[in-house]
Amino acid sequence: FNPKRKIQKDFDQEWLESLQKKVKYGGNPEHKKHPGDFGLTPPAMARPDKTLCDGVEIFKKTVALRRLKEGIKYGLVSEQMRGDYPQNVWAITKNGEVLEAQLENEEQGIYHGYPMPCEDPFKKVVLSLWYERRKQTRIQN
Numbered sequence: 001f002n003p004k005r006k007i008q009k010d011f012d013q014e015w016l017e018s019l020q021k022k023v024k025y026g027g028n029p030e031h032k033k034h035p036g037d038f039g040l041t042p043p044a045m046a047r048p049d050k051t052l053c054d055g056v057e058i059f060k061k062t063v064a065l066r067r068l069k070e071g072i073k074y075g076l077v078s079e080q081m082r083g084d085y086p087q088n089v090w091a092i093t094k095n096g097e098v099l100e101a102q103l104e105n106e107e108q109g110i111y112h113g114y115p116m117p118c119e120d121p122f123k124k125v126v127l128s129l130w131y132e133r134r135k136q137t138r139i140q141n
Contacts, residue, residue: 001120005088006079007129019109020072023085025065026104027053028112037061051115056097067091068101068111074133076126082106089113090126098123 027038030050036059058064071077071091078088083106091099091113101113116123 001117001122004080005122007090007125008075008077008079008086011075011077016072016075016077019077019085020069022109023065023068023072023089024108024110025061025068025101026110026112027061027064028104028114031112031114038064051117053114056093056095056099056115058093064113067093067099068113071099071101074130074137076129076133085109090116090130092127092130096127098126100126 029035031053032038033054038061053059053064058067068089068091071089074091076090077086080087082103085103085106087103089101089111091101093099098116099113100116101111104110104112116126
């Protein structure tokens with residue numbers, strides 16, 4: 001696990017809104033047993049040392065992109081930037097599973113994501129901030 005991961009504390013809401021409009025989701029065949037509609041090449045190449053999106057029931061690219069944008073909406077973006085994009089974005093599924101997305105193409109803003117392993121201590125940080133920032137967003141609206 002990367003102990004250097006940090007979520008931005010201060011962020012500009014306009015920047016987050018702009019980022020949500022620009023990001024794309026690509027996917028990675030190493031995190032899929034069943035390719036769904038991701039259009040991956042090769043279609044699926046699940047590796048035993050990788051967490052699988054299938055386990056958290058993400059089979060559609062639209063769902064993966066929605067989770068990515070939700071993570072950005074709540075400011076769960078890494079301090080580390082690559083070009084105009086954060087290196088990582090975190091989100092939570094409707095079932096409470098913690099997801100981590102990683103920038104794979106900094107020119108086009110394309111990410112791929114995966115469920116975080118159970119033993120990753122950073123999951124607690126993500127969960128705490130997710131619920132805190134979601135609550136703040138609801139209060140502001």
